[in-house]
Amino acid sequence: MAIKPFKISVPEEQINDLHDRLKKTIMPSEIHDAGWSYGPTNEYVSKMTQQLLTQYDWRKAEARINSYPQFTTDIDGQTIHFLHIESKEEKATPLMLIHGWPGSIVEFLDIIEPLTNPTKFGGTSEDAFHLVIPSLPGFGFSGPTREAGWNNTRIAHAFNSLMKSLGYEHYGVQGGDAGALVGPEMGRLAPDNVIGIHVNAATMGFIPMGPVDPKDLATFSDAEKARLGRLGRFMSERFGFNSIQSTRPQALAYGITDSPAGLLAWVSELFTEYGEKVDMVDRETFLTNFMIYWFTNTAASSIRYYYENAHDPNAWTPKENSEVPTGVAVFEEGDVAIRRYGEQGNTIVRWTEYAKGSHYAVLEVPEVWIKDVQEFFHDVRR
Amino acid sequence: MSQIHDSRTSDHPLIETVWNSKNITDGIYIATPDGAWDLIVMIDTNGDRSVMLTGQATKPTPVPYRAGTESIVISFIPGAYLNYLSGEEMVDLIEMLPNFDDSHFNLGGHTFEIPAYDEVESLVEKMVITGVLKHDTVVSDVLSRKRTAISPRVAQRHFVKTAGITQNYLMQIKRAQDAVRFIQRGERPIDAAQHAGYSDQPHLAKSLKKIMGSSPSDVDDIHKL
Numbered sequence: 001m002a003i004k005p006f007k008i009s010v011p012e013e014q015i016n017d018l019h020d021r022l023k024k025t026i027m028p029s030e031i032h033d034a035g036w037s038y039g040p041t042n043e044y045v046s047k048m049t050q051q052l053l054t055q056y057d058w059r060k061a062e063a064r065i066n067s068y069p070q071f072t073t074d075i076d077g078q079t080i081h082f083l084h085i086e087s088k089e090e091k092a093t094p095l096m097l098i099h100g101w102p103g104s105i106v107e108f109l110d111i112i113e114p115l116t117n118p119t120k121f122g123g124t125s126e127d128a129f130h131l132v133i134p135s136l137p138g139f140g141f142s143g144p145t146r147e148a149g150w151n152n153t154r155i156a157h158a159f160n161s162l163m164k165s166l167g168y169e170h171y172g173v174q175g176g177d178a179g180a181l182v183g184p185e186m187g188r189l190a191p192d193n194v195i196g197i198h199v200n201a202a203t204m205g206f207i208p209m210g211p212v213d214p215k216d217l218a219t220f221s222d223a224e225k226a227r228l229g230r231l232g233r234f235m236s237e238r239f240g241f242n243s244i245q246s247t248r249p250q251a252l253a254y255g256i257t258d259s260p261a262g263l264l265a266w267v268s269e270l271f272t273e274y275g276e277k278v279d280m281v282d283r284e285t286f287l288t289n290f291m292i293y294w295f296t297n298t299a300a301s302s303i304r305y306y307y308e309n310a311h312d313p314n315a316w317t318p319k320e321n322s323e324v325p326t327g328v329a330v331f332e333e334g335d336v337a338i339r340r341y342g343e344q345g346n347t348i349v350r351w352t353e354y355a356k357g358s359h360y361a362v363l364e365v366p367e368v369w370i371k372d373v374q375e376f377f378h379d380v381r382r
Numbered sequence: 383m384s385q386i387h388d389s390r391t392s393d394h395p396l397i398e399t400v401w402n403s404k405n406i407t408d409g410i411y412i413a414t415p416d417g418a419w420d421l422i423v424m425i426d427t428n429g430d431r432s433v434m435l436t437g438q439a440t441k442p443t444p445v446p447y448r449a450g451t452e453s454i455v456i457s458f459i460p461g462a463y464l465n466y467l468s469g470e471e472m473v474d475l476i477e478m479l480p481n482f483d484d485s486h487f488n489l490g491g492h493t494f495e496i497p498a499y500d501e502v503e504s505l506v507e508k509m510v511i512t513g514v515l516k517h518d519t520v521v522s523d524v525l526s527r528k529r530t531a532i533s534p535r536v537a538q539r540h541f542v543k544t545a546g547i548t549q550n551y552l553m554q555i556k557r558a559q560d561a562v563r564f565i566q567r568g569e570r571p572i573d574a575a576q577h578a579g580y581s582d583q584p585h586l587a588k589s590l591k592k593i594m595g596s597s598p599s600d601v602d603d604i605h606k607l
Contacts, residue, residue: 003466003491005480069482069493084491090511166491167465167513 003165006070006081008062008141010295015058018260018294022049025261036275040265044278048264052287061288065105068112072141073165075158078150081141082134082162083108087116092128093195093377094168096159096186100177100201101302102267104140105133106289107176107362114370126381127374132166134159136178138301140292145301151308151315152178156185160193169193172377176201176362178305184346187324194322196380197346198373199337200329201359205319205345206337207231223353224338231336238274241266245306253300263299264290273334273358281363318345325349327376329369334358350376384409385447387605394503396462396510396517401455401606402499405447414594415439416606417547417555418457419472421505423496425452431496433487437467437475438547442595456502457606460545460552461521465514466490469546490514518544525552558593559607561586571598 027042035041068083083105086092095115097108108131113120118127137155138145159182163171172195175183180199187194199206212228220228244252256263271286272278293299309315327350330337335358339351352372357365388402398418415438422434427450463469479487486493492512497505509515520540523529541549557578564574575586587598594604 005482005488069486069488071488071491073491084493086493086512090508165466169513 003071003073006072007066040268045265056287075161078137079143085131087128089125089128092130094171095129096132096173098175098179098182104289104292151312152181152185155182160190170195172196174198187322191322194324197326198376200361202337206342227336245303246310249303249307256299323347325380329372331357331361398457398459403453405451407449411445413443413445415555417552421456423454433479435477437472454499461518463544469543473546558589562601562604565601
């Protein structure tokens with residue numbers, strides 16, 4: 001399995017083509033003064049496309065990502081792209097960071113230094129990590145998937161193989177969103193290699209599978225009740241993207257592949273909490289993340305991830321407990337994970353709840369997120 | 383003299399020899415099989431460095447060089463191997479390893495500092511720690527005759543997996559190298575043949591032709607022994 005060094009180099013024609021399409025964007029009609037109640041507004045999408053055309057500098061973002069060692073390899077017939085930043089501390093703990101949908105490796109750029117070089121930030125050398133940050137198969141520079149079956153299990157197999165091919169026998173895994181599904185699966189597949197699993201923005205495996213018996217509601221804390229409420233609202237009002245991606249992704253694929261405004265609007269829902277927090281994530285990061293999907297033509301394959309998992313025959317069987325120590329960080333402004341459900345299938349050794357931060361905690365409250373990851377793995381190593 | 387060669391041994395168990403060659407004029411060097419695979423740091427006339435990986439050579443290979451350039455060659459012991467390359471893939475391999483930046487190169491998905499002549503041990507040690515460089519002790523033990531009770535088939539598997547060449551061929555290379563050294567020291571080819579263990583001088587001549595690409599009277603430029 002050859003591991004080839006990689007640098008991002010988007011051809012100038014592709015950037016020009018993007019600009020042409022943005023300039024020719026056809027805006028949909030909208031209901032005046034409806035805000036985001038029907039979805040992203042013309043105002044928001046125009047502002048973003050204008051920013052892409054004028055102020056946003058892709059080459060600067062590209063150079064920034066290229067300042068970290070990147071590689072591609074072929075695992076199970078699929079290209080896997082990843083960053084691999086080794087700490088100067090030789091005994092650092094190898095750690096894989098896994099993004100979700102519609103996120104990317106961009107989410108982790110600001111925390112690379114604090115995690116690989118903790119002493120520079122007032123921490124101790126024991127907290128140093130060697131970081132492996134892959135792009136999920138079918139996402140970003142891993143390129144489109146061309147085969148069926150790239151569900152959480154297949155991804156987890158590939159990621160365990162990746163760590164092994166880098167010479168890492170014992171390693172930790174951290175994941176949010178889709179990463180919080182792939183991480184625990186990696187533990188189930190390689191319980192002797194995965195030393196600890198840290199998750200945030202955890203959903204499946206950490207939430208009730210069906211309606212909660214009203215009699216049990218009294219046994220939930222206020223915070224848990226709030227999360228149940230959020231989950232309920234999400235299922236009834238905001239689950240649509242998940243349904244279409246899980247059932248007919250190719251129907252949506254054309255719009256988000258052919259139109260940059262189409263893709264941008266589609267992914268903005270998740271990054272703005274459906275319009276409730278338009279500036280939840282900083283603009284530069286949001287746009288760079290978008291560009292990665294756009295330039296690699298992976299919008300379509302990224303949404304197929306939902307289809308593959310929805311059609312996995314094993315999706316609904318209870319998962320066995322890998323017994324790998326698991327830590328869950330809950331960020332109360334957006335997360336829905338509830339401890340008792342997580343404990344059904346995971347060995348949870350740490351459960352922390354933070355008032356501030358939401359689905360993209362690593363971007364919103366990085367110091368809190370970093371500290372939680374360091375503390376969890378510190379305990380795991382003991 | 384078109385090239386100046388310096389060499390040293392190393393106390394790192396996986397390093398056979400470290401060479402430093404300075405190229406005074408333009409020329410062509412015949413790289414002869416020596417049973418080892420190498421990492422080569424090439425320094426051009428501007429001082430810019432790049433790293434090349436060469437697998438065990440099975441035949442002599444002409445390597446052109448320019449005046450004012452330099453190379454540092456790390457030769458590894460036969461039992462040392464790279465975790466991501468099979469022995470088969472290594473044989474006769476010549477691969478430029480991309481630089482990550484001016485002072486780092488990539489190998490096996492990792493990033494390493496390009497070493498100076500007296501720093502190669504820290505590079506090799508880092509390669510060991512990261513798991514990129516591994517040691518098959520069966521190969522080393524068989525060659526040092528520490529292990530004699532091992533079945534030839536099993537030993538062969540280890541050799542082919544790590545060195546990519548059979549133990550037999552490795553022995554042939556060593557014997558040819560011995561003969562060249564004896565001739566360079568002034569022995570007559572007929573004596574060098576016997577000394578190195580060949581059945582006769584024609585046998586020596588044939589082996590030198592195949593492996594070193596030269597005749598017994600023409601071995602002065604072979605230095606990697």
